Amino acid sequence: MSDAQSSDRRDFLLAAGLGALAFAPGDVKAQTLPAAPEVKPEHHIRFAVCGISHDHIHGMIEAITRGGGELVAGWGLEPDKLAVFRRRYPGVKIVANQDEIIDRTDIHLVLSSHIANERAGIGVRAMKAGKDFLADKPGITTLEDLALVRKTIAETGRIYGILYSERLEVRAAVHAGELIRQGAIGKVIQTINIAPHQVVQNGGLNGGGTGRPDWFWNEAQFGGILCDIGSHQVDQFLFYTGSTRAEVVTSQVANIRHPNHPHFQDFGDMMLRGDKGFGYVRLDWFTPAGLGTWGDGRLFVLGTDGYIELRKYVDVAVAARGNNLFVVDGKSARYIDCTNGPLPFGPQFVADIVRRTHTAQDQAQCLLAAELSIRAQRNAARVTIIG
Numbered sequence: 001m002s003d004a005q006s007s008d009r010r011d012f013l014l015a016a017g018l019g020a021l022a023f024a025p026g027d028v029k030a031q032t033l034p035a036a037p038e039v040k041p042e043h044h045i046r047f048a049v050c051g052i053s054h055d056h057i058h059g060m061i062e063a064i065t066r067g068g069g070e071l072v073a074g075w076g077l078e079p080d081k082l083a084v085f086r087r088r089y090p091g092v093k094i095v096a097n098q099d100e101i102i103d104r105t106d107i108h109l110v111l112s113s114h115i116a117n118e119r120a121g122i123g124v125r126a127m128k129a130g131k132d133f134l135a136d137k138p139g140i141t142t143l144e145d146l147a148l149v150r151k152t153i154a155e156t157g158r159i160y161g162i163l164y165s166e167r168l169e170v171r172a173a174v175h176a177g178e179l180i181r182q183g184a185i186g187k188v189i190q191t192i193n194i195a196p197h198q199v200v201q202n203g204g205l206n207g208g209g210t211g212r213p214d215w216f217w218n219e220a221q222f223g224g225i226l227c228d229i230g231s232h233q234v235d236q237f238l239f240y241t242g243s244t245r246a247e248v249v250t251s252q253v254a255n256i257r258h259p260n261h262p263h264f265q266d267f268g269d270m271m272l273r274g275d276k277g278f279g280y281v282r283l284d285w286f287t288p289a290g291l292g293t294w295g296d297g298r299l300f301v302l303g304t305d306g307y308i309e310l311r312k313y314v315d316v317a318v319a320a321r322g323n324n325l326f327v328v329d330g331k332s333a334r335y336i337d338c339t340n341g342p343l344p345f346g347p348q349f350v351a352d353i354v355r356r357t358h359t360a361q362d363q364a365q366c367l368l369a370a371e372l373s374i375r376a377q378r379n380a381a382r383v384t385i386i387g
Contacts, residue, residue, distance in 0.1 A: 031336050053213070072092065073101055142374065166195075172323040184308075186306065188276070189241075193236060247273055306329035
C-alpha cells in the first residue's frame with residue numbers, strides 16, 4: 001500500500017467515525033492486589049529434608065515453614081549443596097544417611113528434591129514409615145513408580161504431594177485460579193503454556209560450563225523434558241480446566257543444540273485433551289541471557305466469556321517485575337499486579353497433614369498430572385532437526 005493510499009484509508013475511517021476503533025487503545029484498567037494479611041500458622045509439625053539435588057528445596061522449605069512447619073533435620077548427597085544448606089539453616093541437624101530421616105518417629109513430613117528418578121522411592125519409604133511426603137517436580141518419572149506410589153497411598157493412607165511451584169507458589173497463578181473460580185471468564189475452554197527455561201545456572205559461564213550436574217543431562221534420571229518441567233504445565237491444565245480425566249493427544253521432543261548430551265532434550269511440546277477442556281504446552285531450554293531471568297513463563301487461559309494471560313516472571317522490555325495478570329472480558333481489559341497476593345499452599349498443606357484432608361492439593365489430580373507427563377514423555381516422537 002502506497003503512502004497516498006494509506007492516507008486515504010485513514011481519512012475514510014475518520015470520516016466514518018471508525019478512527020478511534022481502528023487506532024486507539026481500549027479502556028485498560030490497572031490495579032494492584034492489596035498485601036495479603038499476615039496469618040499466624042494454625043498448626044505445628046516437624047519436618048525433615050531427604051535430598052537436596054535441586055535448589056527448589058529451599059522454596060519447598062519456605063512454604064512449609066510459612067504453614068507452621070519446623071525443619072529439624074536434613075540429608076543431602078552433594079557437598080556443594082550441603083554447604084549452602086548449612087549456611088541457610090544453621091540450627092538444623094545434618095544426618096549421615098537417609099535412614100536417619102526415614103526412621104525418626106518424631107517427624108511428620110519428609111521433603112525431597114533428590115535426583116528426580118529416586119524421589120518416588122524415598123517417598124514410598126517415608127509413607128511406609130508413617131510419614132507424609134512432598135516431592136519437588138517431577139515427583140515421579142516412570143509408570144512403574146507411579147503404580148507403586150498409588151499402591152502405597154492406598155495401603156498407608158499417607159499423602160504424596162508434588163510441589164508444582166509454577167502454579168502453587170506463583171502469586172499471579174494463585175489469583176488466576178480465584179478469578180476462574182468466580183467465573184470471571186466463563187467456562188474454561190483451553191490453557192496454553194509457554195515454558196522456556198535457561199540452561200545456564202549459577203554462574204556456569206564463568207567456569208566454561210552450564211553449572212548443571214551430570215544427572216541433569218540424563219533422561220533416565222531427570223525424566224525427560226516433558227516429564228520434568230512439563231509436569232508443571234500439565235498440573236495447570238488439569239487445575240484450570242477442572243479436568244478429572246485426560247489424555248495426551250500427541251507429543252514430541254528434540255535435542256537441537258546439545259549434541260554432546262545425547263540423552264537430553266532441549267525442546268518439547270504436547271497437546272492434551274481433558275473431559276473439561278483442552279491444553280497445549282511448549283517447553284524449551286533456549287532462554288537467552290538478555291532476558292535477565294531464568295525464563296519468560298506465559299500462561300493463556302481461554303474462557304467462553306473472556307481470557308486471562310499470565311506473565312509470571314517478567315514483563316519483557318517493560319518491567320523486571322513478575323506476577324503480571326491480564327484479564328479481558330465483555331466489559332474491559334484489566335491489568336492486575338499480583339506481587340502482594342497470597343501463597344496459601346504451605347499453610348494448607350500443613351493443615352492437611354494435621355487434619356488428613358486434601359485442601360492444598362487434590363491427591364488424584366496431583367498424580368494424574370504426573371501420569372500424563374510420564375506418558376507424554378514415554379510416547380513422544382523423537383524428532384531430529386537437520387541444518
